[in-house]
Amino acid sequence: MPALHPYGGSVRKLVLGIDVGTTYSGIAYAILDPGEVPVIHGVTRFPGQENAAGDSKIPSILYYKPDGSVACAGAEAALPGTDLEVEDNDYRFVEWFKLHLRPEHLDAGEIKRRDLPLLPPGKTVVDVFADFLTYLFRCSKRYICETHANGDSLWSSLEDRIEFVLSHPNGWEGAQQGKMRQAAVMAGLVPQTPVGQARVHFITEGEASLNFCVQSGLTDETMRDGQSVAIVDAGGGTVDISSYSFVSVSPLVVEEATSADCLLQGSTRVNVRAEAHIRKILKESKFGNDDDIKSMLDYFDKATKPVFKDDGESSYIKFGSMGCNDPSVKIRRGQLLLTGAEMLSFFQPSIDAIVTAVVKQREEAAKKFKTVFLVGGFAASPFLYSALRSKLETLGLSLCRPDSHTSKAVANGAVCFFLQRFVAARVMKVTYGVEINAWFKPKDAEHVARIANTFVHPSGHTMVRNGFSPILGKGKSVRETDEVSQPYHVWSDDSRALDRIACDITCYRGPGASPRWTDVDPELFTMLCTVHADTSRVTRKPKQGPKGTYYEQCYDVILLCGLTELQAQIRWIENFINCSGPAKIVYDDDLHAFQ
Template sequence: MLQLDPYTGNSRKLVISIDIGTTYSGVAYCVLDPGEVPKVLSVTRFPGQEGENKSRDVKIPSVLYYDQQDQLRAVGAEATLQSTKEEAYTQEWNYVKWFKLHFRPASILPGAILPPIDVDKPVLEILADYLAYVSQCAKDFISQSNPIGRQILNSNTPIDFVLTHPNGWTGPQQNNMRRAAVLANLVPDTSEGAARVQFVTEGEASLQFCIATGLGDDVIRRDSYVTIVDCGGGTIDLSTYRVVDNRPIAVEESAVPECLIQGSTMVNRRAEELLREKLRLSRFSTNDDFDAMMANFDTMTKPTFRDPSTTSYVKFGGPRDTDESFNIRRGILSLSGSDMASLFQPSVSAIKAAIDAQLSGVDLSLATLLLVGGFATSPFLRAELQAHADGKGLRMYSPEGQTSKAVAEGALWFYLDNRVRARTARSTYGSSCSQWYQPSNPEHIKRKHKLPTIANGSLVLSSGFALLVRQGTSVTETTEFSFQFASYCKESDELSLSANVLSYRGIKANPTWEDEEPDMFTVLCRIKATPAASSWMRGNGPVGPYRWQNFDVILLLGLTEMRAQIGWWENGVQLRSPATVVYDL
């Protein structure tokens, strides 16, 4: 278990982490008090979780109700109360769930059919509504349970936020989440406000939790490997780390993290499809019947299933609801063990394949799987993965304790005491680059129809590609990648800089021309900056005076979020200025 040092800041501070899950979300917080050792605490009470509706853990449902005018009416546990459901039915409110999965990158589960969102507002605004509600719940809880936290909240001291996301989410999704945080009034729409929002992947947050709480003390040894398998409601996140030191603990990513849309909600999705097909000709094929079946399946049948040789049962009706021809007796539907296993199998197979890919080339005697997350409590899933691990000589543990809170609390441990020293490049990154036209170069001759003339009168080719880093390369947090960007503009033009960062998905070891594989290149983001006027040099070209400069675009790719600067040389000294990473929406 990690021991933190006392907080060395000059003033009190509050940090809140929010783990937005597909089905359930979690919140944790930490009060930073000068001279005191920080404590990571979970928010354990939410409105609507009193009495019989009291949650068994520290999570809040990721659901909302909107009325016919698209106004928010209920969120979280309050949306699951019977009184809310009755009013929602009477007033025809629209129920929203699984909204998180609508943010996934296009490359993850393309063409997936998700529950429709029958609300006339962008998903970004729905996320903002949810963030605003959860944030207010956290502040209320902190005010009621922590005297110092209450003092900080009453003083209107700015709050830092850590937001988690699946392993497969990258810059564009982080950008959307930050925009949602602004819309939710978590932070102002300023550069200072943006800096108060940090991101960490769910896989890395889970690792931080395991290290901090001692769940992996017996397996985290120097030169060993740890694969975190975070089994959530929507996504399965796999991350593999090599332990480079254990006093103090320091790890490095050893493989590109994996994100599978194969969480427990996909088991539910397949179950509903199966039930609708089995009962389509029966009198129990109404939406109300299926809603009742799925509610029982989710809370009882699915989490207790363990043996494919036995029958499972789904309760949905009363003693008079019987139809033996459809295996329904006294309001209970029987499902064969093979049917139940088939609902889990796509998820199980995908996880097994991902584990094998994560540990490819690794001495498996040095590797350990840590299974965390709500779906990891499934006896069937755990048994299947244990058998797979045993067959490969892998150790696998499913740590006891409230690992359902691992991501939210792990996000705070990341903020307080990050133990990941290097990460792997998620993609092959590079930049568009222009080249001076050389009439003797065959590659240039092929492209001579693409020759714009720039301000100094020179001809350039603009379809080149400059490789920065290949996918899977280990990158430390301080490693800098740079490419030169020559900017020329008329004297009257705005003195600004805009350069593209590209992602390459092809198989070439050293791609040099974008136009040879146009479908393999994607603009990941743009780097924008406004260099000081004094940094530009002057020239006089065929169409008049112009300004120019050779800028270095400097990228930090080893962080949980891409950062950028620009640099230039004056009198033998490199000067730098901040740059903005812009994701086109």
Template sequence: MKPGAGTRKPYIGQTRSLVLAVDIGTTFSGVSYAILEPGEVPKIHGVTRFPGQEHVAGNSKIPSIIYYDQHGNMKAAGAEADGASVLAQAEDEGWSKIELFKLRLRPKTMTLKMNGMRLSPLPPGKSAVDVFGDFLSYLFRCTQSFIVDTHANGHALWRAVEHDMQFVLSHPNGWEGAQQTKMRRAAIIGGLIPDTDEGKSRIRFVTEGEASLHACVLNGLAADVLSNPSGHGFLILDAGGGTLDISSYAIRGTSPLVIEEVAPPDCVFAGSVFVSRRARAFFAEKLQSSKYGSPDSLDHIAKRFDETTKRLFRDSKELQFVPFGSPLDKDLTAGIRGGQLRLTGGEVAALFEPSIQAAVASIRSQIQASSGQVKSVWLVGGFAASPWLFSQLQEQLNPLGVSVSRPDSQTSKAVADGAIGFYCDHHVSARVSKFMYGVEFLRTFDPNDEEHLSRKHRLFELPSGPKLLPDAFDCILARSVRVKESTVFSRKYCTEVTNLSTLSVFEVEIWCYRGGDVVPKWILRNADHFSTLCYVRADLSPLASSAQPKQGTGGKQYWTIVFTIEIHFGLTEFKARIKWIDHDVSIV
């Protein structure tokens, strides 16, 4: 099996173009790109030089950090924000440091346990989307400088593509339509695209799990799996700073390569930053009676734990040390000697344990949902470099007949490269629906049904006469359904209106149900497992001329309007639309 680039087709566009993949991670971010030349096979490049880390050759990641002044103006970002001069200026001038801002975009249904820590407050006059947009703008400017400086005739190249470049934004598996809308808005705020329909169409989305899959294909890392399409599935675990993104696939063909999702993807807040947060809380308790228990000291010790102990930890039976100070730093009662905080291996292992258990639980669910197809796990992402995470997953999954492997190169930049691979190669031909999707309909009242009687106060009568109950749920797309990209799920509905002018603002609410595989009878509007996915709006006023009036009860005039709701789920971005027939012509 060749790496993905070996099977990539030449670009079929008529003019030169550029596609940028921007991976804003919880803790680190990166950008990859491909220059699209007509008739040529696209090559993937990474932005490997950012301001503030010119001394680090080939580094493709920068910290997801921004400093703002007291007026909400961005003053520094990325690697520059970690520099000594910026830190000093920030303290002198009262700048606020914003990190982990990606977590603010999470769906409300995804709870966040921060071990007593709080996300830093947003700067004055800024929303989470504004901050995301500012960081997108910073990465975009860095990318422009890199391309202009790196490529021959870079200025001419940028001028040729700057008004029509394409973007791929990656996001956790658990992000949905609402989060994609926020990210698209942030791209407008950041100046990547204009606020027009044409501009918005230049943004595409890919889950971090699927981008990681494409990265594994690109690098030939999963060649043993890909060259043996025996029906065995494999799982990509993208272990990042904030989330663990888990996606399961199986090979359905090799010429060309065809991959299908075999279980609903999962996403849990259990990334490396939560190990750090648990460590900070643990140090606060351990050092509360020590002079090293001040907030500043704890922040410094936690930072050093991140940079050293957390990355290197591999044995729960050995003593561990957090080097944070000088040889003169000493407090034997707190376990500090020679500027190092001593910890037992068991204490450090306990900081990792919730994340490891969350990963194992999710993988077990994937194996079950895939009917046992998953036989191997590929561990990628920045957190994948942890020897302890890797060894514990191996130890706990091997008894299930599941092997765990990790690429030995560039796991941390898998998402950005894989997002370009997704754009160019598009290997995944079918996905599995994560939740259940449907709409509200009116259910005929049954006086013999206790549930109906309990809702009797909600009864109302249609102009044509029937007495109906609102809030009934009609499923259009069930959970765990295998969906090809070309598949459309549709249901036909009708409504009765007494005033044709209401057709000009016709709107349907698409509901998402997260409560399992059994179709609920009713929409519980305030329940956590129900949420509005989107609204589909249409101007149906053209139907007014052809609609036939009817006489209802009491001689009241009404019109019946027939329409279809269509759901397109096979792409990485959910789409829904209203379809109707006017004079025998189908209109969407």
């Protein structure tokens, strides 16, 4: 187990790792004193959860008042009697809100936005995310102030120097990170300034789980130079699957073995399949009403699902009273019987998807892994664990499940990420590039096929539209210090029109790494962001073409993709000197497409 290094900063700081999960959330933190080795702590006491001291997870739920303000959140929203207060005051319940933030392309066949619980009227997912971050931040402050000596003065001395590390599923991208940062500003975690927003960092849940496993000593037996491991972080909404190679153990250097996967096959999918089944079999029963089904589903989630371990045995869902009977649908004395085969059908799609993804990662990885670590809240399911272990063992893989799998892996791993970067290189999940007009080549059949889509450049050359210029290909491993670039140019008959450059960066999500045309499978191309540059001080010489004078501005697009958050910038020459704009990305607000 590698020891954390002494904090090398010059001022005291606080780092908060916040894991907002689909069903449960967690918080970890470390106080950073210059020259001292940090200690990672978990927030283990929340309002409304005092009877469960030591529990480091909290329900990701909220109730809203009719005026749009938060009535209660977290464990307080699950206290006995809350349902009566909700009914009396017309509160609106919100759960699984995190899934409203997901990219539309992510496993779209499994879940549609219309299938998710609705957000309150007038509230966006960013609003709800911000409200929940506000609540978690308040819980963090209260815990630290109550737990540490002179806690109030400690907090007041650090509250303007807090670094936040927010975790997110492997499949979240720049647009989702942008919305999470916006929510952090709305929640009051940081001010809306460049310096303030720079205090918000991101890490994938897969990498955070790896950090936790390494720092906790769970991977000690598998940490050998050149060896690899896979991490399956099974949560409420997503299952994040990542594989890593230990390039060096001393010092510890880790690289992604292949691109990470994200499946919408978390424990909430089991609930959704169970609900569909229960509604179907109770369609003609007097117990098929919304109130009874809600009671059944609550019991299923809290009691039936967590203890299911053998598809050879029956399971039961308690609801109502002893007088509730309907033998035609297997309801007896207030209990609905579910066969082992029925329970298996709720779990099977998630199990199959996880095994398929693990096999895919092993096939794609240059260094094959033999050990898989199962972490996350869904990992607590005895049936999920036993079914995965059985299937993976037939493939020559061993499955390990840490004792502390249910609560703190991601939040603790997020703090560890800020303190010490183990992962030095990451593998690109998509191809990044720019849509271009290509020089027409009369001997290229694909160019000739697009003869109707050509035009004449001011220089007199014929150009063909809808070309694609890859900058960084899918599957390429990039280190944190690496940068990749490609040259481009724009032209105009007015030099002033070139004083500002805006270049759209596009993602290609298809199987290949180097597509040539955006008009082939156009649905696989999505615009990621726009990068800007101020080139107003560049002196441009006029050029002569068949149609008169025109001007040209040459520039390079640079991608910095080794970090957990994509960065890009434009570079150009000004007075014989290389100049570059800030590494800034403007993410598109594409949430409207998810409705």
